[in-house]
Amino acid sequence: MSQDPSNESAEVPAATSRQRRDMAWWIVMAVAVVGMVTMWWMIRDRTGEVSYTVDDCYIHATLAKILAAHGSFGIVPGEFAAASSSLNWTLLLAVVFFFAGPAAWVPGLLATIFGFLTLERADRWMRETGANRWMRLVVGLMILAYAPLLPIASTGMEHTFHAWSLTGLLLCLLRTSRNPGASLVPLFFWALVAGGARYESLFFLPILLPWLAAGGRWKTAVTLAAGMVLPAAIFAVYSMAHGGYPLPNSLMLKGNIDKAFEIRAFRVALENQHIFVLLVLLAVSMAAKWFRPGPDGRATLWISIAVTVTLLIHLQLAQLGWFYRDEGYLIVLALVEASSLGAALAALGKGRHFLVPMTACIVLAFATLPLFWRSSRATSEIVHAAGNIRDQQLQMARVTRLLGPGARVAVNDLGAVSFFSEARVLDLYGLGDNALARAKRNRTYGADRLQSRLEETATDFVICYPSWFTPPDNLPETLIPVESWDLADNLICGSERVVFYATDRASEIRLRRALDTYRKSFLPVPESTNQMTPLSDPTVTP
Known part of the structure; x- marks a missing residue:
């Protein structure tokens, strides 16, 4: 008889939300605030007005403007157009536009705020999986630099919102697995937000649902699936009723749906060094968890597996982002997962010469160089x-x-x-x-x-x-x-x-x-x- 994963993971005490933030958190946030303020000031100095690094942000803004003013979903009042692949982002913009008017600065402000919130959820996740403050400091700065959050926020698009929603969803699922009797309302909320943030969020379901079913947690599985699928289902019904496709036009025209049965994920990973690095980090993280002594190792192995499988599905069906944005959520999640290597490195150093863990750290640092080069280029191009x-x-x-x-x-x-x-x-x-x-x-x-x-x-x-x-x-x-x-x-x-x-x-x-x-x-x-x-x-x- 298989063991319920939740029983094993319940042995691990979770950090409480009442814990005070420590110096690692404040350093990461201070660097993030300085970075964001400097970035927007430099953009303003060059352009003399609000400007973003891609034009696509104005598509969502147009849909939101029309929705707030006329109540229709399209780029022309009264006409439907399936132009948005981020339903919740468009709705959020529409709500703000309804009260504040269709100001050009709103998308950038929201993207910046959700960048900060992504760092907050990532830090909370690392706290609850036992990462020490030094590991949280390093990984927090790596998320800021390597995602990279500044270039992603500069697009004024939904990608920081997407990263925040998925980080929050997996953290909520982690808490639920440790406390099976807890209310499923927070899980439904996060699933609803993540499912409507971007369609790529649905890539998590093929691995998370079987994992939950294997542990007999059917209510959790149904709650997760219902929340994540609901936005896409509502859009599909509405779109087809108005002569559109069940999926947004952007996915129908730009996605790789027609190539779903081609084996392209590993080829794309090998062609893009920063993606290959993520797969290596996730593989090392999974190995460290598998061989880690104590209950907390294999109890969270499902997170590493889920992120890895989602990354491969993304490479198979979706695209890598114009101006580095579409895969940003995967980099955030992979780096948070890599924080589990801190415990493995600490265990590696016990009773051994200090050069052993130091060598391991140096190897891991060099392994992330493709992420550093990509980040440096992205930031310099803002x-x-x-x-x-x-x-x-x-x-x-x-x-x-x-x-x-x-x-x-x-x-x-x-x-x-x-x-x-x-x-x-x-x-x-x-x-x-x-x-x-x-x-x-x-x-x-x-x-x-x-x-x-x-x-x-x-x-x-x-x-x-x-x-x-x-x-x-x-x-x-x-x-x-x-x-x-x-x-x-x-x-x-x-x-x-x-x-x-x-x-x-x-x-x-x-x-x-x-x-x-x-x-x-x-x-x-x-x-x-x-x-x-x-x-x-x-x-x-x-």
């Missing part, structure tokens, strides 16, 4: 990336505003244009347009389908990256090029060249007026490398 978004995406939004409320504009990089203007935006990529998303999935996307969609929506202007439209998915030949912008130092934008098009002669006149007004009203910052070149016939007059 200001540059934010400058790119300011110089290209935010300026495109300003031109769109000058076209007037209700202007019908098509873009292929949805975000700032839709958030900062009142235009009726058509997303040519398909994230914010179910019809074009379905055309891509059905392989009917192309110049003819784009032309018909522009006509169906009575679109007057197109602002896009021409490099994204290659045969057979060309842009319609009827478009009139009016002006091109070239970003010489592009790091993060989808392309260095943006072209403004009109769909007819009358629209061309309006667009030229808006561009002329823009150049007179908004002078470029000295650091901007955005070169603006009028195209077509410059002699067109009203």
Whole structure:
């Protein structure tokens, strides 16, 4: 008869929430606060305004703005678009926008706050698994540096929220396993938050549910599954009722769902050193727990296994993040799990020459060098990336505003244009347009389908990256090029060249007026490398 994992783990006393924070905690938080404040100040100094390191944060912000003001889920009031893969983040933004208005600084503030909260949950987790203060100090600083929390927060997106929710969920599950009679309400809350934070959270279920079932903890398993699946189920029903897919368009178009049966996880791990390092750390952690004497070793082995399996599923089905963000939650969880090596190193040093544990520490330190290099590069690119978004995406939004409320504009990089203007935006990529998303999935996307969609929506202007439209998915030949912008130092934008098009002669006149007004009203910052070149016939007059 198999032993209930919860019985073994119940022997381990848990730290209470009343424990006072020690110096290790305060040092980590002080470094985090200084780092975050410095980062946002440097971004502001470069851009002169609120700017993020990716344009995607404005997609969630647009959905939240429309939801708060009009009660509909989409990028155009009254029209549904399955454009968000983070339902809870969009809802959280909508709540804040409802009370404070759709301010551009809200996503960055929330991302920063949840970065701090991630460190808090990680520290609490390490306390309750017996890590000493020095290990918690080192791992806390490593999470801050290696996740890396600063670049992730600079995106203004949901990834710190995701890391916080999963850290809280696993900590709650750890507490539940140590106290089987405890209320399952906190577990349902964390499962609901994590399940709606990002769909990748569901990757934990294939390992956690069998583990709970093996221990006979069916109520816990049902509570966990119900909480995590509920947001996705509600969205699927709502989306299909409004003509969308059961999954968000971003997953249908960008994910690896079609490659689910290819063996790609290990290949991706070998191609990305920082991911390979995580697998090595998790393997060493599992070995240390397995051979560790006492009840606390194997009792928490399930956490290491769950994080490892989730990492492999992520590599198989999802992507590694644009600007380092999508795998951030895995790095946080893996580093927290690696804190268990502290006890193993302490045991290794007992009765042996001091060089033995020192050598082990040096080997582990060198093993994390790929994470250090990745973190250094990411941090050094923050200001540059934010400058790119300011110089290209935010300026495109300003031109769109000058076209007037209700202007019908098509873009292929949805975000700032839709958030900062009142235009009726058509997303040519398909994230914010179910019809074009379905055309891509059905392989009917192309110049003819784009032309018909522009006509169906009575679109007057197109602002896009021409490099994204290659045969057979060309842009319609009827478009009139009016002006091109070239970003010489592009790091993060989808392309260095943006072209403004009109769909007819009358629209061309309006667009030229808006561009002329823009150049007179908004002078470029000295650091901007955005070169603006009028195209077509410059002699067109009203």
